[in-house]
Amino acid sequence: MQHSSIHWFRKGLRLHDNPALLAAATDCRRLHPLFILDPSRSQAGANAQRFLLDALRDLDGSLREMGSRLFVVRGCPEEVFPRLFHAWGTTRLTFEVDTEPPARRRDAAVAELAARHGVEVIREVSHTLYDTERVLALNDGKAPLTYKRLQSLLASLGPPEKPAPALTREHLRGCRTPCQVSHDANYGVPTLEELGQDSTEVGPHLYPGGETAALARLDAVMERTAWVCGFKKPETEPNSLSPSTTVLSPYLKFGCQSVRTFWWRLDEVYQGREHSRPPVSLHGQLLWREFFYTAGAGIPNFDRMVGNPVCLQVDWDNNPQHLCAWREGRTGYPFIDAIMTQLRTEGWIHHLARHAVACFLTRGDLWVSWEEGLKVFEELLLDADWSLNAGNWLWLSGSAFFHRYFHVYSPVAFGKKTDRDGAYIRKYLPVLKDFPAEYIYEPWKAPRAVQERAGCLVGTHYPRPIVEHGAASKRNMGRMKAARTQKGNESPKRHRAPPAALPPSPRLPSSPPGTKQEPPAGPSMAESPRKKPKIEQC
Structure with a gap:
């Protein structure tokens, strides 16, 4: 039987290593490659939506080269598919497995619809290195809560599968994609404005979306053989002016880049050479990705506190002013504000920068x-x-996996370790660019004359610190210790008013000088020592 197939792109926006797409093209007389823009699901801002639209345009261009096209439809999948099944005479639906709980519920509903319409459904694993359901089954249906436990489970499965062949014209021999002259008007990739986004809000186009850009970036990384072999993620710099890591994460997130292709390309580079090992190596970073995917699939309510069985129940403050200042980069701590400015404008920040601002928002300050x-x-x-995203926020807030809550990122000392002159701050906070290096991380300490020469008065042109770090971190360590002591008791009351804010001083004391580095994001079930812990600043 020759099928009329729909391949449903969601993630997996690529032609290489896409076994579900190959399944759609097998014994197929008519193929409709489909992407559904579901406005009810996306919380992404302008930069991320631009990346997605880039990826869709690139995918459509690649399909065109093979005599096919991408069909972009808007709406809820459960409402879209019955119409398309009928209009296109569909007999087969293929898609990549998605491990996220909301996506699993959506996919189950679509599969049920397909069965009612007599449509065969084929699901293939290719967004993760391993079949997450199989990993969970090996662990008695539970998510492994440590990196070592995950490594043990994966060792029993052997190395990840090799990538599937990329789709070629040969796969589409005898298979056509029906396209009308009105295809672009009816099924074309929309603009940002058509999605309700203001194109003036997007930042510099540093990381174009799409498979073509992803493979080019992967090739460029793999050419740096010594760098790849020596890569240790904790040793990269959070505030370098150009990224000190691969910046392949957006392409992996959208599936423009296959994680299995990345894994095996790394394996080729490693062969016969000395190289770093997990958890700090590039292979180790892909296993961290696997860890959190498995945790997200196996732990209920993984993206929230209440109802999450691994999450510490904490009586967090409800302080919209502090949250807004943090989001907008107006905390009065230049290192934190520069990171949040880079995030808002460029859509990407280094993983240690993420650690610093996450700790500052939660248990740190x-x-x-x-x-x-x-x-x-x-x-x-x-x-x-x-x-x-959920896994790392659980980690950095001290809510799960990581329990050494007395390790706090200093909003002053941490950035100085790799950028003492403050070049990163000067780039993203130009209002501070003329401050001397000795005051660039703590401009409130600068004498009035220095501030005037720099053309920036603290409290007028740049805010004073919204909290005093030393006092706030000490107070919060006590609150975190109390939350851990009460672990297992009733859930805390939510949205209580914050304690009285500490008035910032124009000459705050320096942060403690400790520079001990917090481990890379990932699980560690070690408990805190019995003696009273001391805040360790990095």
């Missing part, structure tokens, strides 16, 4: 719920991957 930070990242990050 502002005591605002990690759920609020998660929402901001979901909107602003190009690579706002649901499982990784």
Whole structure:
């Protein structure tokens, strides 16, 4: 039987290593490659939506080269598919497995619709290195809660599968995609404005979306053999003026880049050479991705505090003013504000920069719920991957996986370790660009004459710190210790008023000088020592 197939793109916006797409083209006389823009699901801001539209245009261009086209339809999948099944005479629907709980519910509903319409459904795993359901089954249906436990489970499965062949014209021999002259008007990729976004809000186009850009970036990374072999993620710089990591995460998030292709390209580079090892190597970073995908699939309510069985129940403050200042880069701490400015304008920040601002918002300084930070990242990050975003916010807030809550990122000392002159701050906060290096991280300490020469008066042109870091972090450590002591008791009351704010001083004391680095994001179930912990600043 020759099928009339729909391949439903969601993530997996690529032609390489796409087994579900190959299944759609097998024994197929008519193929409709489909992407559904569901406005009810996306929380992404302008930068991320631009990336998605780039990826869709690139995908459509690649399909055109093979005599096919991409059909972009707007609406809820459960409402769209019955109409398309009928209009296109569909007999087969293929798509890539999505591990996120809301996506699983959506896919189950669509599969039920397909069955009622006599449409065969084929699902293929290719967004993760391993079949997440199989990993969970190996662990008695539970998510592994440590990196080592995940490694043990994966060792029993062997290496990840090799990538599937890329779609070629040969795969589409005898298969056509019906296109009308009105295709672009009816099924074309929309503009940002058509999605309700203001194109003036997007930042510089540093990371164009799409498979073509992804493969070019991967090739460029793989050419740096010594760098790839020596890569240790904790040793990269959070505030370098050009990225000190691969910036492949947005392409992996949207599936423009296959994670299995990335894994095996790395394996080729590693062969016969000395190289770093997990968890800090590039292979190790892909296993961290696998860890959080597995956790997100296996832990109920993974992206929230209440009802999440691994999450510490914390009585966070409800402080919209502090949250807004953090989001807009107006905390009065230049390192934090520069990071948040880069995030808003470019859509990407280094993972250690993410650690610093997440710690500052939650257990370090502002005591605002990690759920609020998660929402901001979901909107602003190009690579706002649901499982990784939730997992890392749980980690950095001290709510799950990581329990050494007395390790706090200093909003002053941490940035100085790799950028003492403050070049990063000067780039993203030009209002401070003329401050001497000795005051660039703490401009409130500069004498009035220095501020005047710099053309920036603290409290007028740039805000004073909204909290005093030393006092806030000490207070919050006590609150975190209390929350851990009460673990297992009834859930805390939500949305209580914050404690009285500490009035900032024009000459705040320096942060403690400690520079001990917090481990890379990922699970560690070690408990805190029995003796009273001391805040360790990095």
